Every structure is written in structure tokens, then in C-alpha cells.
Amino acid sequence: xxxxxxxxxxxxxxxxxIGTFAxxxxxxxxxxxxxxxxxxxxxxxxxxxxxxGTIRDLLLGVPTFWMTNPIYLICSGLALLWMIxxxxxxxxxxxxxxxxxxxxxxxxxxxxxxxxxxxGFPLWVAVVMGAITGAAGGVIRDVFINEIPxxxxxxxxxxxxxxxxxxxxxxxxxxxxxxxxxCISGSVVFLIRLVVVKYExxxxxxxxx
Amino acid sequence: xxxxxxxxxxxxxxxxxIGTFAxxxxxxxxxxxxxxxxxxxxxxxxxxxxxxGTIRDLLLGVPTFWMTNPIYLICSGLALLWMIxxxxxxxxxxxxxxxxxxxxxxxxxxxxxxxxxxxGFPLWVAVVMGAITGAAGGVIRDVFINEIPxxxxxxxxxxxxxxxxxxxxxxxxxxxxxxxxxCISGSVVFLIRLVVVKYExxxxxxxxx
Amino acid sequence: xxxxxxxxxxxxxxxxxIGTFAxxxxxxxxxxxxxxxxxxxxxxxxxxxxxxGTIRDLLLGVPTFWMTNPIYLICSGLALLWMIxxxxxxxxxxxxxxxxxxxxxxxxxxxxxxxxxxxGFPLWVAVVMGAITGAAGGVIRDVFINEIPxxxxxxxxxxxxxxxxxxxxxxxxxxxxxxxxxCISGSVVFLIRLVVVKYExxxxxxxxx
Numbered sequence: 302x303x304x305x306x307x308x309x310x311x312x313x314x315x316x317x318x319i320g321t322f323a324x325x326x327x328x329x330x331x332x333x334x335x336x337x338x339x340x341x342x343x344x345x346x347x348x349x350x351x352x353x354g355t356i357r358d359l360l361l362g363v364p365t366f367w368m369t370n371p372i373y374l375i376c377s378g379l380a381l382l383w384m385i386x387x388x389x390x391x392x393x394x395x396x397x398x399x400x401x402x403x404x405x406x407x408x409x410x411x412x413x414x415x416x417x418x419x420x421g422f423p424l425w426v427a428v429v430m431g432a433i434t435g436a437a438g439g440v441i442r443d444v445f446i447n448e449i450p451x452x453x454x455x456x457x458x459x460x461x462x463x464x465x466x467x468x469x470x471x472x473x474x475x476x477x478x479x480x481x482x483x484c485i486s487g488s489v490v491f492l493i494r495l496v497v498v499k500y501e502x503x504x505x506x507x508x509x510x
Numbered sequence: 511x512x513x514x515x516x517x518x519x520x521x522x523x524x525x526x527x528i529g530t531f532a533x534x535x536x537x538x539x540x541x542x543x544x545x546x547x548x549x550x551x552x553x554x555x556x557x558x559x560x561x562x563g564t565i566r567d568l569l570l571g572v573p574t575f576w577m578t579n580p581i582y583l584i585c586s587g588l589a590l591l592w593m594i595x596x597x598x599x600x601x602x603x604x605x606x607x608x609x610x611x612x613x614x615x616x617x618x619x620x621x622x623x624x625x626x627x628x629x630g631f632p633l634w635v636a637v638v639m640g641a642i643t644g645a646a647g648g649v650i651r652d653v654f655i656n657e658i659p660x661x662x663x664x665x666x667x668x669x670x671x672x673x674x675x676x677x678x679x680x681x682x683x684x685x686x687x688x689x690x691x692x693c694i695s696g697s698v699v700f701l702i703r704l705v706v707v708k709y710e711x712x713x714x715x716x717x718x719x
Numbered sequence: 720x721x722x723x724x725x726x727x728x729x730x731x732x733x734x735x736x737i738g739t740f741a742x743x744x745x746x747x748x749x750x751x752x753x754x755x756x757x758x759x760x761x762x763x764x765x766x767x768x769x770x771x772g773t774i775r776d777l778l779l780g781v782p783t784f785w786m787t788n789p790i791y792l793i794c795s796g797l798a799l800l801w802m803i804x805x806x807x808x809x810x811x812x813x814x815x816x817x818x819x820x821x822x823x824x825x826x827x828x829x830x831x832x833x834x835x836x837x838x839g840f841p842l843w844v845a846v847v848m849g850a851i852t853g854a855a856g857g858v859i860r861d862v863f864i865n866e867i868p869x870x871x872x873x874x875x876x877x878x879x880x881x882x883x884x885x886x887x888x889x890x891x892x893x894x895x896x897x898x899x900x901x902c903i904s905g906s907v908v909f910l911i912r913l914v915v916v917k918y919e920x921x922x923x924x925x926x927x928x
Contacts, residue, residue: 329716332662338713340669341662355569360773360783365569368635388717426786440863445649447658449865453750453759460758504756507747508806538925541871547922549878550871564778574778577844597926654858656867 313408320405321373323398324350325380328442333388335446339381345445347377352438357413357430361420399498407490410435410462411483414469428466435462435490457497457504465490522617529614530582532607533559534589537651542597544655548590554654556586561647566622566639570629608707616699619644619671620692623678637675644671644699666706666713674699731826738823739791741816742768743798746860751806753864757799763863765795770856775831775848779838817916825908828853828880829901832887846884853880853908875915875922883908 328349332342351367358365367373413434417427436452436459443450452458468489472482496502537558541551560576567574576582622643626636645661645668652659661667678695686694705711746767750760769785776783785791831852835845854870854877861868870876887904895903914920 333716335658335663336715337662338664338715340666340713341659342716344662344668359568359777360786362782364571368569368631371634374634374638384716422786425789425792429792444653444862445659445662447656447865449753449755450759450863453755453762453863454753455756457758459762504758506754506756507751507760507802542925544867544872545924546867546871547873547924549875549922550868551925553871553877568777573780577778577840580843583843583847593925653862654868654871656865 316404316408317412318372318376319401320408321350321376322380323401323405324409324438325377326384326398327402327439329381329384331442331446331448333384337446339385342384343377343381345442346380347374348445349438349442350377350380352441353409353434353436354413354438356437357416357434360433361417361422361430363416363420403491403494406435406458406461406494407465407487410465410490411469411487413462414466414486415483418473424466424470428463428470431466431469432459432462435459454506455503457502458494460504461490461493461497464493525613525617526621527581527585528610529617530559530585531589532610532614533618533647534586535593535607536611536648538590538593540651540655540657542593546655548594551593552586552590554651555589556583557654558647558651559586559589561650562618562643562645563622563647565646566625566643569642570626570631570639572625572629612700612703615644615667615670615703616674616696619674619699620678620696622671623675623695624688624692627682633675633679637672637679640675640678641668641671644668664712666711667703669713670699670702670706673702734822734826735830736790736794737819738826739768739794740798741819741823742827742856743795744802744816745820745857747799747802749860749864749866751802755864757803760802761795761799763860764798765792766863767856767860768795768798770859771827771852771854772831772856774855775834775852778851779835779840779848781834781838821909821912824853824876824879824912825883825905828883828908829887829905831880832884832904833897833901836891842884842888846881846888849884849887850877850880853877873921875920876912878922879908879911879915882911 325346328346329342332345337345351373354366410431414427414431417430418424422430439452439458440450465486469482469486472485477485534555537555538551541554546554560582563575619640623636623640626639627633631639648661648667649659674695677698678691681691681694743764746764747760750763755763769791772784828849832845832849835848836842840848857870857876858868883904886907887900890900890903
């Protein structure tokens with residue numbers, strides 16, 4: 302289990318659980334807007350939560366992370382249960398879920414970068430893998446609900462992952478401790494995401510030619 | 511070839527050929543409704559037939575099954591030929607193809623579960639792999655024809671695979687012979703699918719919040 | 720690096736750079752028509768350029784080619800820069816880009832066929848891998864922009880790859896030198912594509928039943 306490589310596993314596992322839950326909720330919410338049944342909503346939720354890490358592991362050529370521990374599938378199941386029971390309550394919790402989602406994004410990015418570096422890949426590959434871990438689940442979600450992926454048009458999302466990955470490399474280059482590096486890198490992802498949403502910062506649209 | 515591990519290979523190979531043919535037909539029919547050309551229809555057909563097993567093999571980290579034997583590509587080609595020659599006849603054969611498709615679903619599920627257990631994965635992974643083997647091809651088909659996957663909204667399909675996988679594990683736990691286990695598990699998938707379609711049983715739709 | 724196996728690497732690398740650039744441009748152009756932002760356009764462009772080879776490498780069970788050399792990501796970045804700066808100029812360059820795109824298709828096909836044969840796969844697998852290397856990137860592009868894949872409905876594209884792959888095998892069977900084989904096979908792909916577009920040759924549409 303790669304989590305064994307991380308310091309303070311219990312705290313990180315709690316964060317990872319929160320991130321998985323928040324990612325699954327984002328998938329299930331969008332699925333419910335398309336009148337998916339419970340099973341379909343679950344598949345979209347679980348794909349959002351584990352899709353990025355699955356693509357990363359396939360590209361890195363290592364065993365798929367969620368097949369070593371059922372916690373990810375269980376966590377997505379709890380997210381479905383939550384939405385069935387408290388779906389309407391959720392409307393008032395938008396900000397809370399946005400924070401959770403951003404925590405998930407930050408953590409997934411750090412995990413993706415670290416796992417790639419541990420396997421001996423160069424930093425530029427690790428940065429790409431961090432972005433894929435954080436953002437590819439949302440792309441799969443949008444393909445499943447038959448929409449153009451949100452992150453391609455409106456949201457600065459994967460850019461936050463890329464910045465976090467570059468900062469990760471910079472901290473390592475400066476000789477920082479691994480825990481400090483993880484905290485700084487994750488915080489950068491989290492803060493960029495917060496600032497970007499609060500000030501509605503967008504990337505330029507590519508003009509149609 | 512994993513089929514060597516199965517008892518009575520000749521009978522199972524006939525079933526597998528029928529299942530592949532039926533899955534390919536389902537892809538080609540939906541492609542024809544979107545005015546795909548012959549090549550496009552073939553790609554959709556073959557993806558429906560082998561897509562689930564391909565994803566399973568990538569996740570399990572083993573060689574892709576259809577690359578060891580051209581029978582799957584040939585079988586999908588015969589399905590295309592059938593549709594070109596007898597497309598209109600097919601309308602009267604809906605029930606026949608539904609039975610073939612259900613046989614394919616049952617067989618693919620059993621093969622997916624067994625292959626995963628043979629590789630030493632725990633039962634819960636094998637159940638997921640059985641469902642992926644049976645149902646993921648249809649998801650790829652619907653992504654290619656640019657529709658929301660049918661199994662996410664209307665049909666109890668993957669649930670039948672999941673039930674079949676659980677029964678498989680239960681039979682093994684009871685100490686049943688492998689052939690008996692396969693027959694019971696496959697029959698459960700087949701019968702659930704039949705009952706569900708006959709009585710138009712649906713899962714609840716997730717309410718939009 | 721697989722390019723080491725090819726003769727005259729410098730010339731081939733130039734061709735490969737041109738092909739990657741042309742494929743990335745085709746993705747970025749279609750993304751700009753859907754009002755993607757710069758990042759989204761880049762992801763679609765890079766997926767078009769490296770998607771086919773990535774799927775091939777996953778199926779073959781070998782390390783993903785673009786993770787060994789950042790040139791592919793850089794080349795796609797240059798394509799994005801080109802489109803941002805000279806997007807409108809491009810309209811007058813349609814024919815030029817069509818030629819580049821066809822060069823890319825021919826080269827990607829040859830690379831896919833050769834890599835598969837080098838790994839010991841039979842010719843029919845190599846032909847399929849050549850077609851996937853050449854054509855699957857365009858399918859991913861069309862899924863991302865939420866359109867039915869172009870090659871399934873209008874264009875003879877993958878068929879050119881299949882023909883090129885078969886000719887490759889025929890040349891090897893005749894005992895031709897590897898460089899001659901590559902040149903003949905690539906030329907066949909290039910010429911079929913040219914003839915097909917010039918004379919607007921289409922495959923028959925499958926009738927809806």
C-alpha cells in the first residue's frame with residue numbers, strides 16, 4: 302500500500318477519505334441532474350473519485366490502487382447513501398463541499414506526484430501524473446453524463462494541480478523535508494483553487510478560426 | 511489461453527462465440543441508427559464485444575485476451591456481415607437476440623469473476639471485474655454513439671452481474687465444484703436479466719437536488 | 720527508446736515532430752470551435768497527438784512512449800502557441816495541414832505496426848495496433864468535444880492504416896529490407912488518404928433497421 306510511504310498515515314487517510322467522498326458526491330450530483338438511477342449514479346460517483354488515480358496507475362504500469370483496498374468503493378457507496386437520504390439538505394452545504402472537493406484535489410495531486418517520483422519517473426512526468434490524478438476523474442464523469450468536460454471550458458482546475466506539482470519539485474530541489482514539501486505543495490493547490498473561484502479567474506478562450 | 515482453465519471448453523467456446531456475436535450485433539444496431547459507415551459500425555460492434563474484457567485485463571495487469579486469438583475480431587466481422595445482409599430480418603428476431611445477449615452477459619460475467627480469482631484477487635475485486643467484463647462494453651458503445659450510457663438510466667444490467675459474482679463466491683464458500691459454481695452463477699445472471707426485462711423492474715431514479 | 724530501432728532517426732524524428740504537430744493542431748482547432756479555454760484546447764490537442772500511441776502501449780503492455788521524452792508534450796504546446804498567435808492565418812493553410820496530418824497518419828501507422836512486430840506479436844495484432852496508433856487519437860478528441868467520432872461516419876481514415884499494415888506484412892513476407900518496407904507501407908497510407916479525400920470516396924452507410 303503506497304500510503305505506508307507517507308508520514309502520519311492516519312491524518313492523511315482521513316483527508317483521503319474526505320477527498321474521495323467529496324469527489325464521489327460531485328459525480329453523483331451531476332448524475333442525478335440527468336435522471337440516472339442509483340446504480341448509474343454510483344458508477345459515475347466512483348469513476349469521478351477513482352478514475353484519475355486509475356489512469357495514472359495504468360500509465361505508470363503499477364497495480365491499480367483501489368484494487369488493494371475496498372475503502373474507495375465503500376466511501377463512494379456512502380456518498381450515494383448520503384445523496385439518497387439528504388440530497389435536498391446538500392443545497393445549503395455547497396460551500397462545505399467546495400472546500401472538501403478542493404482538499405481532495407490537493408491531496409490527490411500530492412499523492413500522484415509523490416507516487417510517480419517514488420517510481421523513479423522524472424519531475425515533468427510526475428507533474429502530469431499529479432494533474433491526471435486530480436483532474437481526470439472529472440473528465441470521465443463528464444463523458445459519462447454526455448457533457449463537454451467542465452475543466453476544458455470554464456474552470457481553472459488542472460492548472461492548480463500543475464502549479465502544485467511544480468512547487469513540489471521546487472521544494473525538493475531546495476532540499477526541504479518530504480512532509481514540508483507535501484504540505485506546501487498541497488496548500489498551493491488548495492489556495493489556487495480557492496482564489497480562482499472566489500475572484501472568478503478564467504483562462505482565455507481560444508478564438509474560433 | 512484462459513479458456514484452457516475451463517472445463518468442457520468446446521461447449522463454453524460455442525457460448526462465448528454466441529455472446530460475442532450478440533454483443534457485437536447490439537453495438538452495430540445502435541451505430542446504424544446514427545448512420546455510421548461500415549467501418550464505424552464494425553468498431554462500435556467490436557468495442558461492445560471486447561471492451562469490457564479489455565478494461566478488465568488492463569486493470570488486472572494481464573495480457574489483453576483478444577490479442578491471443580483473432581476469433582473475437584472475426585466474430586464481430588461476421589456480425590457486421592449479418593447486419594449488412596439481413597438487417598431488416600433482424601426486426602423479427604428481437605427476442606432471439608435478447609436471449610443471446612443475456613447468454614453473453616452471463617458468460618462474460620463468469621469468465622471475469624473466474625479469471626480474477628485465478629489471479630489471486632479477493633472476491634470483491636472479482637465481483638467488480640465480472641461486472642466490468644459484462645457491462646463496460648455497453649458503456650463504451652454508448653460513449654461512441656454519443657448517448658448517455660443506457661445502463662446508467664434504464665436497465666438493470668450490471669446489477670445482474672454483481673449478483674452473479676456474489677453467488678459465485680457463495681458457491682465456492684459452500685465448497686461446490688467449479689463447474690457447478692459456474693453454472694449456478696451464470697444462470698443467476700441470465701435469470702435476473704430475464705425477470706427484470708419481463709416485469710420491467712427498474713432501480714429508483716436519484717432525485718435531482 | 721523505440722526510435723533507436725529505426726534507421727535514419729533524424730529524418731524520421733522530423734517527420735514524427737511534423738505528424739505530432741499536425742495531429743495536435745487538428746485537436747486544438749476543433750476544441751476552439753467549442754469555445755474551450757487554452758488549457759482545454761491543449762489537453763484535446765495533446766490527446767489527439769499521443770492518444771493512439773498511449774492506447775497501443777497499454778494494450779501491448781509496454782511503457783507509455785511519451786513518458787520517456789517530453790518532446791511530444793512540448794510539440795503540442797507549440798501547436799497551441801501557433802493557434803493562439805496565427806489562428807486566422809490557418810484558414811489559408813488547410814491544404815498544407817492536410818498534407819502534414821496525412822504524413823502523421825502514415826508515420827504513426829508504421830511505428831505502431833513495427834513496434835508490435837518487434838515485441839513478437841502476430842501480424843494481425845500489429846495491423847490493429849497500427850490502426851489504433853493512427854486513428855484512436857481522433858476518436859478521443861471527438862469524445863472530448865462531445866461529437867460522434869468523425870472516422871465512424873464520414874472519413875476513410877483507419878482503413879488507410881489497415882491497408883498500410885497489411886502491405887507492411889506483405890513486404891516483409893516478400894523479404895524486403897526493413898527501410899524499404901517502412902517506406903512502401905507509409906506511402907500506401909499517405910496515398911490512400913490523398914486519393915480518398917480528392918475523389919470523396921466514402922464507405923457505404925449501414926442502413927438503419
